[in-house]
Each structure stands twice: as structure tokens, then as C-alpha cells.
Amino acid sequence: MTNIKRDKKPSDPCGVVQSSTDDGAKTDGVVIDCKIDELYYGTFKAVRDTAVPVNRNKITAFIGPSGCGKSTVLRCINRMNDLVRGFRFKGHVHFRGKDIYHPSVDPVAVRRYIGMVFQQPNPFAMSIYNNVAFGLRLNRYRGSVRDKVEEALTRAVLWEEVKDKLNKSGLSLSGGQQQRLCIARAIATQPEVLLMDEPASALDPIATMKVEELIRQLRRDYTIIIVTHNMQQASRVSDKTAFLYLGRLIEFNDTDQLFTRPREKQTEDYISGRFG
Numbered sequence: 001m002t003n004i005k006r007d008k009k010p011s012d013p014c015g016v017v018q019s020s021t022d023d024g025a026k027t028d029g030v031v032i033d034c035k036i037d038e039l040y041y042g043t044f045k046a047v048r049d050t051a052v053p054v055n056r057n058k059i060t061a062f063i064g065p066s067g068c069g070k071s072t073v074l075r076c077i078n079r080m081n082d083l084v085r086g087f088r089f090k091g092h093v094h095f096r097g098k099d100i101y102h103p104s105v106d107p108v109a110v111r112r113y114i115g116m117v118f119q120q121p122n123p124f125a126m127s128i129y130n131n132v133a134f135g136l137r138l139n140r141y142r143g144s145v146r147d148k149v150e151e152a153l154t155r156a157v158l159w160e161e162v163k164d165k166l167n168k169s170g171l172s173l174s175g176g177q178q179q180r181l182c183i184a185r186a187i188a189t190q191p192e193v194l195l196m197d198e199p200a201s202a203l204d205p206i207a208t209m210k211v212e213e214l215i216r217q218l219r220r221d222y223t224i225i226i227v228t229h230n231m232q233q234a235s236r237v238s239d240k241t242a243f244l245y246l247g248r249l250i251e252f253n254d255t256d257q258l259f260t261r262p263r264e265k266q267t268e269d270y271i272s273g274r275f276g
Contacts, residue, residue, distance in 0.1 A: 192223060
């Protein structure tokens with residue numbers, strides 16, 4: 001992938017990011033410290049006793065059967081659960097040393113630094129160019145929007161495929177191209193963390209392979225957290241893996257060790273196909 005010099009991060013008026021002088025998390029490589037004691041939707045306790053430290057420029061995978069809480073934990077990390085009626089939780093999510101749930105923190109600003117790519121490709125009903133430029137304009141980017149669009153599409157390994165049709169609708173692309181367009185849109189504003197909720201589950205095997213290769217390449221510039229039902233995918237792309245079951249973290253370890261020498265019997269049973 002082409003290496004392009006990244007712009008300096010903009011100022012942070014909402015206090016999401018602290019300076020390196022008072023950022024204790026930077027010293028041990030942990031950029032996100034997610035600790036969920038209890039998480040509720042109304043009276044339903046969806047997640048409990050779950051703590052996941054996320055290392056900078058690593059890929060962390062969340063695995064587990066349907067309904068185990070993977071996506072709920074993921075959405076906690078950029079406050080997407082705020083949009084769900086009845087959501088409340090006890091715990092904290094520290095991003096570079098500051099709790100993003102502190103009353104002084106704007107959740108919209110959080111999502112500026114912690115971007116998200118969803119399961120189904122969701123390009124806007126506008127041109128390819130405007131899809132990528134959307135966030136830049138929303139954030140009042142003062143540099144060359146055209147250069148940033150090209151940079152984001154290049155990083156998403158899509159530029160060569162679309163450079164001659166930037167004015168065509170993003171909806172005209174194939175499913176795999178649409179997902180890479182959504183990734184380009186997410187990284188155009190230069191977040192530090194990229195959350196991916198089953199980004200390849202709706203794609204064919206060839207498109208899935210391209211997205212997985214892209215994820216591995218993006219690790220050089222971003223911290224990535226991916227939810228996947230595909231254990232083989234987790235083993236291929238991630239550095240760390242968290243296994244959740246019935247709303248609770250069962251095991252968190254280096255991916256190689258978790259898949260070959262799991263500590264917990266439940267983990268072994270799941271990855272060996274005894275349930276799930």
C-alpha cells in the first residue's frame with residue numbers, strides 16, 4: 001500500500017484526547033481500556049465482568065456465539081450504545097487515559113477519533129467522491145479535500161478501481177467495493193481507532209479476502225477492533241482475541257495462544273465446535 005504522510009491531528013476542544021505528557025496509557029501501549037462491570041438495556045443485563053485492554057496498532061478480535069455481547073461491547077467503545085433506549089452501564093472506557101463517558105466529553109467528538117464500519121456496506125446515496133468527502137466537510141477540514149479523498153481511497157485499496165468514476169454513485173459499486181468505500185469514508189477524517197462490526201459477513205470469499213488484506217495493512221496506521229463470527233477470520237487477521245459467552249468475557253489472550261492453547265474449557269469447547 002502506498003505510504004502517504006498523514007496530517008497533524010486537529011485540536012481537541014472536547015477533551016477526548018490528552019497530551020502525551022499526562023497520558024499514562026501510552027507508556028504501556030494500551031490506547032483503550034474497556035472495563036464493563038454491568039451493562040443494561042432497560043432491565044436486561046447484556047454484558048457483565050468484561051475487561052479488554054486494546055493495544056495501539058494491533059488488531060483485536062471479539063469472537064463468540066450470536067447474542068454473547070460482542071457487538072454491544074464494540075459499540076460501547078465509541079458510545080454508539082448511547083443511541084439505544086434504556087442503555088446504562090457501570091464501568092469505564094478510557095481512551096488514551098480519559099474516560100469517554102465523563103460528562104464533559106461530547107460523544108460526537110468521540111466518534112471523530114474512534115470510527116466505525118458496519119456489517120452491511122452503507123454508502124450514502126451520493127457520488128463516490130462525496131461519500132469520502134462527507135466527514136471532512138462535516139468536520140470543516142481546511143486542507144485540500146480532493147487530496148484527502150484520494151489518500152483515503154488509496155489507503156482503502158480502491159483508488160485505482162474508482163479514480164475514473166468518482167462522480168458515479170457509491171451505490172453503483174459491488175458489495176466488496178462498497179465496504180472498502182465505507183472504510184475509506186471512515187479513515188478520511190483520520191481516526192485513531194477503527195471499529196469493525198463483522199465487516200466481511202455480507203461479502204463473497206474474494207471480496208472478504210480483499211477486506212482482510214486491507215485490515216492487515218491498516219494496522220500500520222490504526223488500532224483496529226473487529227467483531228467476527230468467523231473464527232478462521234479472527235485467527236488470520238488479529239493479534240489479540242477476546243472470547244465472550246453469555247454476556248461475559250471468558251478469555252482474552254494472544255490470538256495464536258487462544259486458538260492453540262486456550263486456558264479455559266469453554267474457550268476450547270467453542271473453538272473446537274462443541275457449541276456455538
